Amino acid sequence: MVPLSCYLVLSGILFVCGVLGFLIKRNIITIFMSIELMLNGVNLSFVAFAAQWHALSGQVFVFFVMVVAAAEAAVGLAIIIAVYRTRETLNVDRVNLLKL
Amino acid sequence: MAGAVNLLAQSHPINSALSLVVVMASLAAEYLLLGAEFVAAVQVIVYAGAIMVLFLITIMLLNAGAEERTNGSRIAIRIGVPGVATGGVLIAWTLLHRADRQAFAIGALKGDPSDIARLLFHDFLLPFEVTSVLILIAIMGAVVLANRPEGVARGPRKDG
Amino acid sequence: MSITAFVIISIIKSAAVVGVLLTAVAYSVWLERKVSAHIQNRWGPTRVGPFGLLQPLADGVKFIFKEDLTQPHVYKPLYIAAPIIAVVFAISSIAVIPFGNFVEIGPWGTYLQITDLNIGLLVVLGITSMGVYGVALAGWSSNSKYALLGGLRASAQMISYEVSLGLSLVGVVIMAGSLSLRQIVDAQGGVFWHFIPRWNIFHGQTIAFFIYMISAYAETNRTPFDLPEAESELVAGYHTEYSAMKFAMFFMAEYANMVTVACLATLLFLGGWHGPIFGPPILQAVMPVFWFCLKVFFFMFLYVWVRWTLPRFRYDQLMAFGWKFLLPLAVANIVYTALVVALRAQYPGIF
Numbered sequence: 001m002v003p004l005s006c007y008l009v010l011s012g013i014l015f016v017c018g019v020l021g022f023l024i025k026r027n028i029i030t031i032f033m034s035i036e037l038m039l040n041g042v043n044l045s046f047v048a049f050a051a052q053w054h055a056l057s058g059q060v061f062v063f064f065v066m067v068v069a070a071a072e073a074a075v076g077l078a079i080i081i082a083v084y085r086t087r088e089t090l091n092v093d094r095v096n097l098l099k100l
Numbered sequence: 101m102a103g104a105v106n107l108l109a110q111s112h113p114i115n116s117a118l119s120l121v122v123v124m125a126s127l128a129a130e131y132l133l134l135g136a137e138f139v140a141a142v143q144v145i146v147y148a149g150a151i152m153v154l155f156l157i158t159i160m161l162l163n164a165g166a167e168e169r170t171n172g173s174r175i176a177i178r179i180g181v182p183g184v185a186t187g188g189v190l191i192a193w194t195l196l197h198r199a200d201r202q203a204f205a206i207g208a209l210k211g212d213p214s215d216i217a218r219l220l221f222h223d224f225l226l227p228f229e230v231t232s233v234l235i236l237i238a239i240m241g242a243v244v245l246a247n248r249p250e251g252v253a254r255g256p257r258k259d260g
Numbered sequence: 261m262s263i264t265a266f267v268i269i270s271i272i273k274s275a276a277v278v279g280v281l282l283t284a285v286a287y288s289v290w291l292e293r294k295v296s297a298h299i300q301n302r303w304g305p306t307r308v309g310p311f312g313l314l315q316p317l318a319d320g321v322k323f324i325f326k327e328d329l330t331q332p333h334v335y336k337p338l339y340i341a342a343p344i345i346a347v348v349f350a351i352s353s354i355a356v357i358p359f360g361n362f363v364e365i366g367p368w369g370t371y372l373q374i375t376d377l378n379i380g381l382l383v384v385l386g387i388t389s390m391g392v393y394g395v396a397l398a399g400w401s402s403n404s405k406y407a408l409l410g411g412l413r414a415s416a417q418m419i420s421y422e423v424s425l426g427l428s429l430v431g432v433v434i435m436a437g438s439l440s441l442r443q444i445v446d447a448q449g450g451v452f453w454h455f456i457p458r459w460n461i462f463h464g465q466t467i468a469f470f471i472y473m474i475s476a477y478a479e480t481n482r483t484p485f486d487l488p489e490a491e492s493e494l495v496a497g498y499h500t501e502y503s504a505m506k507f508a509m510f511f512m513a514e515y516a517n518m519v520t521v522a523c524l525a526t527l528l529f530l531g532g533w534h535g536p537i538f539g540p541p542i543l544q545a546v547m548p549v550f551w552f553c554l555k556v557f558f559f560m561f562l563y564v565w566v567r568w569t570l571p572r573f574r575y576d577q578l579m580a581f582g583w584k585f586l587l588p589l590a591v592a593n594i595v596y597t598a599l600v601v602a603l604r605a606q607y608p609g610i611f
Contacts, residue, residue, distance in 0.1 A: 007134070014123070016188035029113045029159055033120050036151070040127055043143075051134045059139050060219045066146055067231045071238035073151045077158045078245035084162050114338075114400065121393070141382035145426075149389025153396060153419050160400050160412055213379060213439055 007048035014041030028080050028090050032073070039069045113159050117152060124148040138213045273374050274355075281354050285515040286316035288560055295564045326504035331402075338401035343509035346394025350516035353387040356380040357523045358442045360533045360548035373442065380441040381433065384524060385426055388479060392418045394513060395481075413575055414481055420582045421478035421485075427590035428471035431597040432460055432528045445532035459531035464600065468593050469529045471586055473562075476521040478582065480514060483567040487575050522559035530555050 014037060021034030043062045050058025080090075087095050124147050131140035220228055290305070290312065297304025305312030358373035377383055392415045399411010433439055436447040448459050461469045478485040526532060535551030537544050573581070 007130075010130075012188065012191045016191070027113050029155065029162075030116050033113075033116055033155060036147075037120060037123065040124060040147070044127060044130060047131050047134050047136050047139060050136065056215055056219050057223070059136050059216055060224055062136075062139050063142065063216070063220070064224075064227055064231055066142065067235065070146060070151055071231075071235050073154060074242045075238050075245070077154055078242035080158065081162070082245050090162060118397075137377075137379050138382070141379050141386055144386035145382065145389050149386060149392065150419055150422070153389075153392050153415055156393075156396050156400075157412060157415060160396070160408060213382075 004048055004052050008045055011041045011045035011048065014038070014044065017041075026091050026093055028083065028092055028095075031092065032076050032080065035076075036069060036073065039065060114156070117155050117159060120155075121148055121152045124152065138216050270374065277354055277359075277374055278351065281351060281516065281519060282512075284519050285512050286320065288515045288518065289319065289511075290316050291560060292564045292567075295561065296568045299565070299568045320508075323504055323508040328504040328506070333403045335401040335403060338397045340506070342394050342398035342401060343506045343513070345397065346391060346513035347509045347516070349387050349391040349394065350513040350520070353384050353520045354516075354523070356383050356441060357520070357527065358445065358532065359552050378438065378440045378443075381429060381439045381444070381528075384441075384520070385422075385429075388425070388517075388520075389419075389422055391513070391517065392422075394510075398510070413487065417485065417487075417575075417578060417582075418479055418481070420579055421475045421586070424471055424582060424586040424590045425475035425479055427587070427594060428468045428475060429528065430590075430594050431465050431468040434594070434597050434601055435460065435464060441527055445527050445534070448531040449534055459529065459534070461529040464597065465529060465593075467589065468597075469525075471590050471593065472525065472529065475582075475586060476525070477563070477566065478578070480517045480521055482514075482518065482563060484570040484573050485578055486567075487572060487578065518560065518563055519556070522556045522563070525559050526552060526555035 018034045018036075018038030018041060021037065022031055025031050025034065043065055046058045046062045046065070050056060050062075083095060084090060089095070124143060128140040128143045128148065131137075131143060293315070294304040294312065305315040308314045308318050355374045356377055395418065396411050396415040399407045399409075399414070402408070402411075432444060436444040438444060438447075448463070477483075532555075533548030533552040535547065535554075537547045539547070
């Protein structure tokens with residue numbers, strides 16, 4: 001018997017951790033993982049609201065968010081591999097020239 | 101939550117990835133508590149079981165090492181952490197402030213697969229088809245991006 | 261049923277099932293050695309006990325006493341955690357597998373299953389997906405190029421064939437109308453055309469059966485898909501740097517995965533515990549379990565038979581086969597099954 005605000009606060013904390021990770025981390029892959037963390041936090045609040053309003057469309061939307069996250073993960077990882085091949089580094093600070 | 105904080109605290113991306121897996125697994129448990137069993141199963145299969153494995157494979161393939169401190173990261177930490185922390189506190193305060201509304205008990209909303217399927221294929225059919233096209237485009241994009249510049253990727257050197 | 265009775269019965273069931281599973285894992289090693297020996301025209305273990313039946317015991321003792329080397333260059337936390345992860349996920353998927361019907365002993369009755377979830381099939385798929393981590397982390401933490409390559413190849417292979425594995429099962433789910441394993445088996449009772457049992461393998465899912473078996477062989481990293489751990493290719497692949505007990509845990513995890521796949525195959529395609537039942541009531545309670553075990557044994561035998569008969573796939577052949585052939589075939593099977601089921605619902609007289 002957990003109140004809704006607890007789930008929302010947890011979702012907010014996950015989202016904030018994701019944003020923090022996105023801002024302070026320098027490794028491209030870790031930045032990407034923070035994006036996934038943000039998406040997960042949002043998923044949690046979707047499911048919590050679906051439970052509150054007894055509307056299953058919240059859960060269906062979580063499904064779509066997951067699909068989009070999967071597609072974005074695939075393309076993003078391909079981009080990371082391409083960047084690594086040309087710049088030889090995974091540090092975001094070093095990828096600071098528009099040409100090699 | 102501990103997993104999320106750990107993701108920030110770890111310097112080696114592999115440890116961050118593993119703590120993210122922990123986060124996702126515990127989120128799946130939360131979904132089960134909220135009665136969304138199908139979503140929990142899909143979360144484990146898709147997110148924790150496939151996407152994170154992709155992350156792990158990429159980290160291993162690129163041999164990512166521990167992070168290093170550069171100028172950019174110091175600036176980001178000095179400005180970013182307080183800013184985001186303020187934003188987070190604002191969000192939390194707003195949410196908790198309105199908790200004096202009747203804090204209802206979350207029973208289980210049965211997320212039966214057949215009900216979700218009914219919604220998915222009747223009301224949300226268009227988004228469903230559009231996401232399938234999206235995945236197709238993402239696959240094509242990933243294959244094109246990851247190709248070696250001198251042409252189609254060669255097969256493995258070993259034979260037999 | 262009261263709470264205490266429920267808890268006690270559940271504990272008994274869990275202990276019994278895990279005990280049987282671990283024994284089955286040990287004796288599947290014996291089965292493999294004997295069958296491979298006879299295929300290769302030699303005897304196999306014959307000295308330790310009659311027909312070499314105590315050989316797994318001797319092997320277990322050997323593993324316990326072997327020196328447990330831990331190289332200095334491995335990444336300790338993951339090195340120790342990887343086999344544990346592999347074994348835990350391999351054994352826990354047995355929790356949703358039903359062995360038989362409702363059984364009554366005196367005033368207590370229970371289903372022969374540790375728990376019946378109405379998304380049981382998805383749970384098994386999820387646990388299989390998580391099992392990839394054991395392999396990937398083992399390859400990474402060993403800090404050696406053969407292990408890393410083996411681990412990467414194995415995990416890429418496993419996630420590729422997970423897709424066709426899941427899709428081949430969707431046809432079964434469409435025909436049964438439920439994701440619960442018990443209901444899928446119940447939908448296979450009875451006969452059609454007067455004598456052919458309505459098992460899914462005869463009743464429309466033959467192609468799905470073959471897709472499932474091939475994908476499952478690739479999932480459990482068994483020949484002909486065992487390039488990641490082949491002895492002659494990559495030293496020993498992802499478990500090169502492991503010795504004694506940790507190696508034994510990987511070994512156990514592989515055979516436990518095989519047993520799980522065999523159980524799933526009998527439940528979904530071969531009708532689970534359905535079979536001719538006759539005799540006095542006490543025998544009738546045991547017969548379904550007997551038929552289940554017989555079918556699982558048949559699948560284990562098939563596993564070993566295929567391993568020692570077929571040559572190994574090369575890695576790119578393997579991946580091309582999974583993505584370019586099995587995946588479209590599985591999707592076509594889903595479309596066909598859905599079409600048949602919808603037509604049958606609309607016009608009841610057609611099939």
